[in-house]
Amino acid sequence: MTHKSIVTLFAAALLSTNSFSQASQSAIAEDFKPSTLNQPGQEYPQVNSQGYARFRINAPKADSVKVSLGLGGRGGTKLTKGSDGFWTATTEGPMDEGFHYYNVTVDGGKFNDPGAQNFYGSVRWESGIEIPAHDQDFYALKDVPHGHVQQILFPSKSTSTSRRAFVYTPPGYEKDKSKKYPVLYLQHGWGEDETAWSNQGHANLIMDNLIAEGKIKPFIIVMTYGMTNEVKWGRIRDFKIDPFQTVLTGELIPYVDANFRTLANRDNRAMAGLSMGGMETKSITLNKPDVFGYYGLLSGGLYSPDDMKDKAKPKLVFISCGSKEKPDGVKQAVADLKGAGYNAVGYVSENTGHEFQTWRRSLHELAPLLFK
């Protein structure tokens, strides 16, 4: 697969974002509750048991208010002004399960919903809403031992600054001071940053729960900024991997190996990424096959056997996407890799698109396969 066609794969998925589920449009159940991502004490936005979202925004003197969610490419949901000065609307149909970014246009200016918490995406802090999912238990906050997520500031000579990363250490990391752990380097997508996998993805809770269930071998996750946002979305093919590759493999990995109790070798080091972070993963793993032993692309392109020939064989290649993206491409790529003797695993998230529910599920599938 060419570089261009990889870009096309996830660009097409993103640009056609249609967050509606395919449920039939029956009567709207009046069991709306505040979204779990609301700011403290805020009643709106709300979601109901069918996945509809309802918005309510105070702007008594405005002439028009709309939210960007609810009609896919067709311009979002227009709100209607009530006599109390609040604008309200319910989405035309139920939304896909999971997390969605959105924003609010008030009289032609783009703002956030004051009721919702903000999440970094689209190169801005956007409002976020959570549609309850049938499988949300796997990323729920439970009464189990919790790992820690720490912000580190690591020195970066190549960019002449201290750069930020977040490091998940599993429960018990602080107690057994002799145990060493494998490490997954996990990248966000275009328009996002190093906060995405914890805030939107709940990567730490996914790990805590899998560890509590005894389903995975505990490992460390490192999340840093992929330097992806300096390139405009339409010009992603112009993105050069070298500066980030230098930061990741020349600066961050040595810092992590020096400051955390890691198993510092290829067979205990994985790299995975979502969307444009998958593109980065593909480039860096193929450029540095001695550094990473496990590869994961989450809605972020495909590997072919040709990509990897004459290189050290990875211990695992994991490729996933949502069923509303291009699952046939994922299935074919995995079949080709298996046919060529690679340990390849594919995963398709049902009824989700190019959004975080696909990636939460993908991490949940990938984690048990790592570091076997």
Added chain:
Amino acid sequence: MTHKSIVTLFAAALLSTNSFSQASQSAIAEDFKPSTLNQPGQEYPQVNSQGYARFRINAPKADSVKVSLGLGGRGGTKLTKGSDGFWTATTEGPMDEGFHYYNVTVDGGKFNDPGAQNFYGSVRWESGIEIPAHDQDFYALKDVPHGHVQQILFPSKSTSTSRRAFVYTPPGYEKDKSKKYPVLYLQHGWGEDETAWSNQGHANLIMDNLIAEGKIKPFIIVMTYGMTNEVKWGRIRDFKIDPFQTVLTGELIPYVDANFRTLANRDNRAMAGLSMGGMETKSITLNKPDVFGYYGLLSGGLYSPDDMKDKAKPKLVFISCGSKEKPDGVKQAVADLKGAGYNAVGYVSENTGHEFQTWRRSLHELAPLLFK
């Protein structure tokens, strides 16, 4: 000093927030630059070398746009619409140095400035702007070894959930696996949460720089949510300390002592807080004089010798505020405490009010006095 008068002390300071500096209003220097707290790539808001702030907000069809900063209690700064649909204004005068919260009112609805990053204050995520300060070097991100700030989720039986805290560990914490550290428990103010001291306060950078300069003995800082926001501002005297005291001393401290390499005793444990976090600090240190050996109130009330009689003597009492608050009260309280034989230190931050620049400076003054 009675409970009521303590509340009055910092309530008065907050409610009269007047962020103007007392500089004379000379011609406005046209050297405006983006605030350092802007979202990536955003040109506005801007600040100039004199401390004026300039705003620019897109809302082409709006009838009125104003920001809450710039005129203290007098209603903020009204923006004027240009032919390009952008609303602009410059504050009437220079602002106080340091960090300020603000929001934007568009046609009667309260939103945030899409150009600025958000910070949790006033029980909502507010826009933030940074006015360069003459002494900003002490909280600058420098090329020195950096500590880590980690999010922990600790079990809390008393509130039937896992609660969040942030833990600053000093540079080198991970390397010398036998060294143990003292701990400062550091509280935010009303309307804020456990993110405030890192995000707005730069507590981690203040520590990193002091440690690099050899000015302090490295210690751990723990920051958690003081459960202060369930009470309305005007009803703070109804606030009951017991639930938070249970979480802090019965749940968080044992978790920290079990999961971090702490010196787990009174003489190596401090508590300090800003504004309402000072009120919490006063209550808890006096209720639990066996738990904490060092006390700090930052724009958050006063101790009197009467408060502490017949209790284990603290090793240090630190009391501070901004010069625009009630510095005479701080000075008198410190004199009274010294007269009664206590080790008391006062600090007044020049030309600042009930805002984070006062508290950044206060932490910078307090840290070298701790754990001697």
